[in-house]
Amino acid sequence: MSTxxxxxVLDPITCEGRGLCHLAAPELIELDEWGYPLxxxxxxxxxxHHADRPAARAAVDSCPVLALHLERQRQSKTTPL
Amino acid sequence: xxxxxxLLASRSRSEHVAQFGPLPDLSSPERRGxxxxxxxxxxxxxxxxxxxxxxxxLRAVNESAASRRRLSRGRHPIAIANGMxxxxxxxxxxxxxxxxxxxxxxxxxxxxxxxxxxxxRIAVHRGSAAEEVLTxxxxxxxxxxxxIALVLPPARYVASEESALAHWVGDGxxxxxxxxxxxxxxxxxxxTLVQNVETLAHLALIGRNGGDWFRERGCTSAPxxxxxxxxxxxxxxxxxxxxxxxxxxxxxxxxxxPTQPLLGYLTGGYGGAWVSAGQLDEATWDPESVRSAxxxxxxxxxxxxxxxxxxxxxxxxxxxWMAGESAGQCGPCMFGLPSIAEDVHRLAAxxxxxxxxxxxxxxxxxxxxxxxxxxxxxTARLVATALDAFSKEVLRHEQGSCSAPEHVGPRLPxxxxxxxxxxTARKDFR
Ligand SMILES: Cc1cc2nc3c(=O)[nH]c(=O)nc-3n(C[C@H](O)[C@H](O)[C@H](O)COP(=O)(O)O)c2cc1C
Ligand code: SF4
Ligand code: SF4
Numbered sequence: 001m002s003t004x005x006x007x008x009v010l011d012p013i014t015c016e017g018r019g020l021c022h023l024a025a026p027e028l029i030e031l032d033e034w035g036y037p038l039x040x041x042x043x044x045x046x047x048x049h050h051a052d053r054p055a056a057r058a059a060v061d062s063c064p065v066l067a068l069h070l071e072r073q074r075q076s077k078t079t080p081l
Numbered sequence: 082x083x084x085x086x087x088l089l090a091s092r093s094r095s096e097h098v099a100q101f102g103p104l105p106d107l108s109s110p111e112r113r114g115x116x117x118x119x120x121x122x123x124x125x126x127x128x129x130x131x132x133x134x135x136x137x138x139l140r141a142v143n144e145s146a147a148s149r150r151r152l153s154r155g156r157h158p159i160a161i162a163n164g165m166x167x168x169x170x171x172x173x174x175x176x177x178x179x180x181x182x183x184x185x186x187x188x189x190x191x192x193x194x195x196x197x198x199x200x201x202r203i204a205v206h207r208g209s210a211a212e213e214v215l216t217x218x219x220x221x222x223x224x225x226x227x228x229i230a231l232v233l234p235p236a237r238y239v240a241s242e243e244s245a246l247a248h249w250v251g252d253g254x255x256x257x258x259x260x261x262x263x264x265x266x267x268x269x270x271x272x273t274l275v276q277n278v279e280t281l282a283h284l285a286l287i288g289r290n291g292g293d294w295f296r297e298r299g300c301t302s303a304p305x306x307x308x309x310x311x312x313x314x315x316x317x318x319x320x321x322x323x324x325x326x327x328x329x330x331x332x333x334x335x336x337x338x339p340t341q342p343l344l345g346y347l348t349g350g351y352g353g354a355w356v357s358a359g360q361l362d363e364a365t366w367d368p369e370s371v372r373s374a375x376x377x378x379x380x381x382x383x384x385x386x387x388x389x390x391x392x393x394x395x396x397x398x399x400x401x402w403m404a405g406e407s408a409g410q411c412g413p414c415m416f417g418l419p420s421i422a423e424d425v426h427r428l429a430a431x432x433x434x435x436x437x438x439x440x441x442x443x444x445x446x447x448x449x450x451x452x453x454x455x456x457x458x459x460t461a462r463l464v465a466t467a468l469d470a471f472s473k474e475v476l477r478h479e480q481g482s483c484s485a486p487e488h489v490g491p492r493l494p495x496x497x498x499x500x501x502x503x504x505t506a507r508k509d510f511r
Pocket of ligand 1: 127129130133164165241
């Protein structure tokens with residue numbers, strides 16, 4: 001298993017806000033007052049360190065609409081936008 | 082028109098060619114490459130709000146088309162001119178299209194050719210004053226190497242965001258898309274170039290006169306001239322063209338100056354930022370200077386707010402409208418913005434209760450960066466900057482009074498405010 005960092009990505013348009021990801025990984029994902037997930041850093045992409053990877057994986061697996069993804073971090077962006 | 086800016090008569094094609102000369106020939110790949118080099122030399126940055134370097138976008142569309150071509154044939158890029166002008170307080174794009182439709186269409190033609198597009202669209206919202214002018218202008222052009230068609234997406238604020246525009250051209254639904262960016266995957270999955278109409282007008286002049294010519298005006302970091310909608314408590318609400326980097330006070334003077342002592346300004350439009358009077362006295366109209374003064378250029382709106390107007394009452398009307406313009410897709414936007422609008426409404430009405438302003442501030446921090454597009458970010462900034470710029474008035478309202486209860490000054494233009502439900506949202510975006 002690699003130790004490369006991963007990024008947890010939330011698609012806010014697909015997300016339906018039922019909060020299953022929070023139940024699966026409360027230490028990683030909070031819910032806001034409207035019931036929508038708050039990733040660490042309160043954005044749509046959060047860096048997941050090695051130790052948090054199982055929690056992130058559990059959150060991703062719990063989402064019934066596939067609104068969460070775990071991406072391996074790329075070294076550099078190749079496009080300007 | 083809503084901001085009270087008069088429109089000039091439009092130039093015919095023959096008048097246009099007589100004034101500006103013919104368009105350069107881009108029939109070879111070398112010439113297309115040289116045009117992009119010239120745009121880079123010019124240092125042209127997009128006038129649709131983000132000031133993103135235009136040459137970088139042209140190259141990005143070219144590159145994503147080249148990498149795609151290896152996978153599938155016959156999926157040429159498409160170019161879209163964004164003449165939607167979603168900001169109600171802005172008139173610069175419609176003023177430009179009304180006066181110089183062919184300059185915008187020339188720019189679209191050059192940009193479309195430079196990315197190897199097979200077709201192009203110019204988009205103005207349904208009901209736009211530019212529709213008739215453009216229809217007439219397009220009838221005068223049958224020689225564009227890339228065919229151009231006029232399209233009329235619905236008049237919704239976020240329909241003018243670039244992924245929403247591409248979505249509408251492809252699928253007939255004007256809602257923003259996540260996470261694909263149009264330059265990679267836009268209309269029907271094709272690489273899609275979206276440029277503001279003013280950006281394209283500058284590009285048409287750069288194509289004729291070159292990058293060095295363009296750099297003769299403006300500043301090093303943002304060359305050229307730019308259009309500004311100056312309105313509110315000024316003598317002559319107008320669209321002015323100034324070199325980027327012109328002193329903000331000079332721009333106000335070009336609109337006849339203020340009609341009364343000012344409380345502050347709305348910069349950029351409804352997704353922009355408020356600043357208090359005095360904060361812009363030293364600033365020049367370029368992205369960096371306006372930002373360090375606390376404002377944003379955004380849609381290039383400079384709205385002067387007079388002392389006879391309560392900023393919080395204005396904020397209330399605009400915030401409710403912005404909340405109703407959510408596309409109803411993302412929780413922090415479709416629920417967060419109405420909650421924010423309700424807090425602002427209580428504050429504007431006076432004596433909101435001690436918990437409202439702290440709760441509002443907390444909510445503002447919770448919506449930015451969490452939507453599929455930047456609509457929540459813009460709305461949160463509008464409100465947060467008002468609380469800072471007009472902190473005295475906020476205190477007064479918390480105590481149940483108001484310094485301008487008569488509220489007689491010019492009102493910020495607000496189209497019909499929608500109440501939001503997921504069902505109505507879907508229909509409204511077609
Ligand atoms: C909510 C929202 C509304 C927007 N409205 C407009 C608009 O009315 N006109 C426009 O040109 N760009 C608008 N934009 C910016 C576009 O997404 C896009 O960046 C722009 O058209 C690109 O043109 P430029 O590179 O020439 O500036 C909007 C963006 C957002 C997030
Ligand atoms: S489980 Fe999926 S749909 Fe539910 S709140 Fe989490 S991300 Fe959204
Ligand atoms: S943030 Fe709001 S306007 Fe933007 S895509 Fe999501 S719901 Fe639509």
